[in-house]
Amino acid sequence: MKRSPLDANASRNLIYILPGLLVYLALVLGPIIAAIGISFTEWNGIGSPNWVGFGNYAKLLSDETFYVALKNNALFMVFYCVIPIVVGLLLAALVWSLRQREQFALRTLLFLPYIMPTAVLGIIWHWLYNPAFGPINQALKLVGLGSIALPWLGDFTFVLPAVGIVASWYFFGFCMVLFLSGIQRIDPSLFEAARVDGASGSRIFFFITLPLLLPEIRIALLLTIIASIKSFDLIFTMTRGGPANATLVPNIYMYELGFQLNRYGYASAVAIIGAILVFTINYAVHRLVRPVNGGSAS
Amino acid sequence: MSRNFHGIGAVLPSRIILWLFAVLTVIPFALLILTSLKSRADLIQGAFVLPAYPHFENYANAWIEGHFNVYFLNSVLIVFPVVIVSIILGTLMGFSFAFLSFPFRRTIFVLLTIGMMVPTEAFIIPLYYEMRYVGLINTYAALILPQIAMSLPFATMFMASAMQQLPLEVIEAAVLDGASRRYILSKVIVPLMLPSMSTLALFLFIWTWNEFLIPLVLVNDDNYRTLPIGMLFFQGRYTVNTPVLTAGAVIVIGPLILAYMLFQRKLITGLTAGATK
Numbered sequence: 257m258k259r260s261p262l263d264a265n266a267s268r269n270l271i272y273i274l275p276g277l278l279v280y281l282a283l284v285l286g287p288i289i290a291a292i293g294i295s296f297t298e299w300n301g302i303g304s305p306n307w308v309g310f311g312n313y314a315k316l317l318s319d320e321t322f323y324v325a326l327k328n329n330a331l332f333m334v335f336y337c338v339i340p341i342v343v344g345l346l347l348a349a350l351v352w353s354l355r356q357r358e359q360f361a362l363r364t365l366l367f368l369p370y371i372m373p374t375a376v377l378g379i380i381w382h383w384l385y386n387p388a389f390g391p392i393n394q395a396l397k398l399v400g401l402g403s404i405a406l407p408w409l410g411d412f413t414f415v416l417p418a419v420g421i422v423a424s425w426y427f428f429g430f431c432m433v434l435f436l437s438g439i440q441r442i443d444p445s446l447f448e449a450a451r452v453d454g455a456s457g458s459r460i461f462f463f464i465t466l467p468l469l470l471p472e473i474r475i476a477l478l479l480t481i482i483a484s485i486k487s488f489d490l491i492f493t494m495t496r497g498g499p500a501n502a503t504l505v506p507n508i509y510m511y512e513l514g515f516q517l518n519r520y521g522y523a524s525a526v527a528i529i530g531a532i533l534v535f536t537i538n539y540a541v542h543r544l545v546r547p548v549n550g551g552s553a554s
Numbered sequence: 555m556s557r558n559f560h561g562i563g564a565v566l567p568s569r570i571i572l573w574l575f576a577v578l579t580v581i582p583f584a585l586l587i588l589t590s591l592k593s594r595a596d597l598i599q600g601a602f603v604l605p606a607y608p609h610f611e612n613y614a615n616a617w618i619e620g621h622f623n624v625y626f627l628n629s630v631l632i633v634f635p636v637v638i639v640s641i642i643l644g645t646l647m648g649f650s651f652a653f654l655s656f657p658f659r660r661t662i663f664v665l666l667t668i669g670m671m672v673p674t675e676a677f678i679i680p681l682y683y684e685m686r687y688v689g690l691i692n693t694y695a696a697l698i699l700p701q702i703a704m705s706l707p708f709a710t711m712f713m714a715s716a717m718q719q720l721p722l723e724v725i726e727a728a729v730l731d732g733a734s735r736r737y738i739l740s741k742v743i744v745p746l747m748l749p750s751m752s753t754l755a756l757f758l759f760i761w762t763w764n765e766f767l768i769p770l771v772l773v774n775d776d777n778y779r780t781l782p783i784g785m786l787f788f789q790g791r792y793t794v795n796t797p798v799l800t801a802g803a804v805i806v807i808g809p810l811i812l813a814y815m816l817f818q819r820k821l822i823t824g825l826t827a828g829a830t831k
Binding site: 259260261262263264266269270272273275276277279280282283284285286287288290291294301343346347350351353354358362363364365366367368369370371372373374375376377379380381382383384389390391394395398425428429430433434437482485486488489492493507510511514515520523524527528530531534535538 | 565568569571572573575576578579580582583585586597598600601602643644646647649650652653654655656657662665666668669671672673675676677678679680681682683684699700702703704706707710722725726729735738760763764765766767771781782783785786789796799800803806807810813814818821822823825826827
């Protein structure tokens with residue numbers, strides 16, 4: 257890096273970096289390192305921790321509940337990632353052909369959930385799904401589908417899709433806006449040329465729009481996969497992982513183990529696995545989903 | 555130029571699909587506001603029936619009896635220090651990364667990106683014990699300090715990349731005039747950074763306002779609960795009183811909707827562009 261005219265010797269520079277850095281070290285990085293340490297111990301939060309090495313991790317390998325949480329997390333990815341990205345792509349392709357004002361109005365409405373607290377959205381949807389007086393079942397009864405008006409969040413089979421749909425609802429507008437900004441980046445003459453050659457709308461979408469949107473798709477994948485691994489607020493406020501662990505995910509499991517069962521060492525191991533998953537997926541998506549032109553959109 | 559290349563006829567089905575999704579997005583919020591204006595007797599008539607007249611007393615009930623006045627004040631008292639201090643520290647750190655050399659520069663940068671990726675859930679247990687050890691559980695500091703620390707990686711990188719885009723001549727001119735570094739930062743750079751800082755403030759406001767896990771774990775006294783957590787406990791206390799619960803929800807999301815209406819362009823483009831960082 258070219259030396260900036262503002263640069264001075266390190267001792268005089270440190271005053272700018274140190275205050276923030278110390279706060280960060282004390283309250284984020286320190287706790288992260290401590291969490292790794294605690295994950296190698298057995299600790300009930302009161303006595304002194306008992307060093308068990310990789311014991312907690314070994315126990316996790318044969319912990320069926322943990323596998324249930326991982327399996328649920330994988331299923332949630334369909335709702336966190338696949339549905340929002342597919343719907344987002346579809347909507348972006350459609351909205352693009354509209355007039356600017358209408359585009360703007362739709363964009364504003366569809367983006368709205370993304371700025372909301374997911375915890376509060378969870379509470380709102382908990383009410384929408386209420387079996388007796390929730391609007392969803394009332395609407396089903398009104399249109400004569402009373403027979404399928406289930407107690408959604410209490411039903412072992414339907415609870416995961418019911419919670420998952422809320423995540424899809426939260427993310428699809430964001431994905432659409434992301435893809436729309438990607439489409440606007442594409443050179444319009446490409447579309448013109450394709451149309452002059454007589455390509456149909458769907459061919460243009462699959463052979464021009466989609467490949468050129470790969471950088472945005474990659475970002476959407478990354479964000480939604482990580483959001484699914486980080487998911488806590490929405491599931492906690494809607495079901496707390498129930499019924500019978502049907503919506504349990506690693507973060508909820510971590511919370512139960514730690515703050516309800518006082519098994520802090522084991523809970524930390526679960527948390528560390530979650531963090532490792534985030535890093536691995538981040539790395540994998542960066543490596544595997546590459547933009548066609550090799551350029552870096554991000 | 556015509557963006558409308560399909561012609562009006564072909565556009566109609568896609569408009570129907572799009573508006574259908576827009577309605578799906580908005581309906582929960584519309585029902586929320588509608589229900590917050592109903593009496594419990596109105597509620598029995600059905601979820602989609604309009605009330606005879608709007609029952610604003612639900613808001614008064616949520617505000618006073620539901621303690622949303624306390625939660626709201628707490629949210630405000632927490633959001634402002636977090637946003638202001640994060641911006642100040644983030645600006646200083648961003649300035650360092652944009653212009654200064656210091657030991658372990660690369661390492662520190664990597665450490666900051668780690669903090670951006672690791673979920674809060676991963677270090678909430680040690681954070682809880684740290685706060686308990688220093689006696690800050692059930693204080694505003696327990697909610698403010700960690701959230702400042704959690705905002706710093708993003709704030710730093712955001713400010714650093716904004717400052718790197720400053721025209722170098724401006725800074726060189728100031729240096730030639732013999733201005734001190736502190737003067738250049740506060741009187742030359744910061745004024746030019748105000749638009750970026752306001753975008754950053756908006757993001758930090760939303761993230762802090764919406765934060766759930768930190769107040770869930772680090773306070774258990776109702777007097778320190780913020781809006782999202784307060785709402786969760788309100789739901790536990792009065793499950794049956796839907797009109798007041800929905801009124802409370804409107805109180806939580808009201809400021810967000812207001813911010814969204816005022817700054818939607820900035821928010822939408824900022825958050826999507828921010829995602830591509």
